[in-house]
Amino acid sequence: MEESEAQISHLALDIGGSLIKLVYFSRNSDNSSSKNSVPVSNGNEGRPVLEGKLHFAKFETAKIHDCIDFIQSKQLCLTGCQHHGSSADEKCIIKATGGGAYKFTDLFKEKLGICLGKEDEMDCLVAGANFLLKSVHDEAFTYMDGQKEFAQIDHDDLYPYLLVNIGSGVSMIKVDGPGKFERVSGTNVGGGTFWGLGRLLTKCKSFDELLELSQQGNNRVIDMLVGDIYGGTDYKKIGLTSTTIASSFGKAISDNKELEDYKPEDISRSLLRMISNNIGQISYLNALRFGLKRIFFAGFFIRGHAYTMDTIAVAVHFWSKGEAKAMFLRHEGFLGALGAFMSYEKHGFDNLMVHQLLQQSPTDPSDGGDKTHGPANSELNDNPSINCSVYLS
Numbered sequence: 001m002e003e004s005e006a007q008i009s010h011l012a013l014d015i016g017g018s019l020i021k022l023v024y025f026s027r028n029s030d031n032s033s034s035k036n037s038v039p040v041s042n043g044n045e046g047r048p049v050l051e052g053k054l055h056f057a058k059f060e061t062a063k064i065h066d067c068i069d070f071i072q073s074k075q076l077c078l079t080g081c082q083h084h085g086s087s088a089d090e091k092c093i094i095k096a097t098g099g100g101a102y103k104f105t106d107l108f109k110e111k112l113g114i115c116l117g118k119e120d121e122m123d124c125l126v127a128g129a130n131f132l133l134k135s136v137h138d139e140a141f142t143y144m145d146g147q148k149e150f151a152q153i154d155h156d157d158l159y160p161y162l163l164v165n166i167g168s169g170v171s172m173i174k175v176d177g178p179g180k181f182e183r184v185s186g187t188n189v190g191g192g193t194f195w196g197l198g199r200l201l202t203k204c205k206s207f208d209e210l211l212e213l214s215q216q217g218n219n220r221v222i223d224m225l226v227g228d229i230y231g232g233t234d235y236k237k238i239g240l241t242s243t244t245i246a247s248s249f250g251k252a253i254s255d256n257k258e259l260e261d262y263k264p265e266d267i268s269r270s271l272l273r274m275i276s277n278n279i280g281q282i283s284y285l286n287a288l289r290f291g292l293k294r295i296f297f298a299g300f301f302i303r304g305h306a307y308t309m310d311t312i313a314v315a316v317h318f319w320s321k322g323e324a325k326a327m328f329l330r331h332e333g334f335l336g337a338l339g340a341f342m343s344y345e346k347h348g349f350d351n352l353m354v355h356q357l358l359q360q361s362p363t364d365p366s367d368g369g370d371k372t373h374g375p376a377n378s379e380l381n382d383n384p385s386i387n388c389s390v391y392l393s
């Protein structure tokens, strides 16, 4: 059956510097709210429940018109809410966060008749992270030496933690509780830097192509290692092995080579390692500053990519001497959009409230629900939909 506007509700957007992320709910076609009342003891007993899915999609911000076409084709522009007391012809409000919620206000109004209800980006990131960590089974995992291990999150012992969101730029947020947080640091060397510099240096046409290239590369061709400086030996006294990178891209100063003489795959790997390592190190320093043991890394730079996660995890492990732990999230890039989605409830605009996610299911390409727009190479993170229950007030 086609997804009708009656089945889809509550579109929320996160319009970032690089990507637009969408989250929306679709109810299962065979459920009615009355026949599924709440059997659990979470304060919602007896209330009608809708069962359905949260869907995720993303578009490049530079191709915002594709996103607008998608919203139009699925009639998602009708899924927001209206202010209390507003007349029927007043514009539909869609929750939106990220810089683009400000930048593209007029475009959304003009093309779709949508008013973007702006939500603060940091509020949304934190709300999205807390929601995923508390409600979605097997959301967080560690990654070390090619091994992924799901983390058991104790809901009573979640806070404090450091949230590092690696989007175009990087924000580091100390989270102390629901809605209780402080953005303690950030860096302008982030996902946009990797993709921007990588595009210039390798002529890659897409982010995923650049990421894929890195898998075949050897960073030692370009990076200057401790061994290159110390005649092949370790610098034991300060704990540096001969294979430690002493200076990213450092070999390029003495090789007497031009850019064309380096393989794009080696450049990509070196760049990915430099940026991931740098973010891992700054994150660790901020965790140390506040005595935080757990660091959750999110944002679409990570892309569920093994080498990226491994580099970040190794940096955190190395600098903290094993004291701090890097963790990653399956829905890494959708924290902001999920936070915006949750804000429908916060503002009491409507009577839909997501209270419990039962489980998550991998994307079923046959269900017509989720689509990945653009190439993808992530085994983990290609927008898995989430089965969930929504309670009606």
Ligand SMILES: Nc1ncnc2c1ncn2[C@@H]1O[C@H](COP(=O)(O)OP(=O)(O)O)[C@@H](O)[C@H]1O
Binding pocket: 015, 016, 017, 018, 019, 020, 060, 098, 166, 167, 168, 169, 190, 191, 192, 193, 194, 195, 207, 208, 298, 299, 300, 301, 302, 303, 333, 374
């Ligand atoms: N298909 C893609 N196109 C562009 N960048 C991508 C893509 N997939 C992953 N990325 C990476 O993700 C970053 C954006 O991450 P995201 O969390 O969406 O941040 P933002 O909110 O700034 O758009 C990009 O800068 C890039 O490093």
Ligand SMILES: CC(C)(COP(=O)(O)O)[C@@H](O)C(=O)NCCC(=O)O
Binding pocket: 015, 016, 017, 018, 098, 099, 121, 166, 167, 168, 169, 170, 171, 185, 186, 187, 188
């Ligand atoms: C300005 C931003 C919050 C915007 O978020 P983004 O679109 O990158 O996800 C982010 O790019 C950032 O935190 N940049 C780092 C700025 C700094 O602290 O130096």
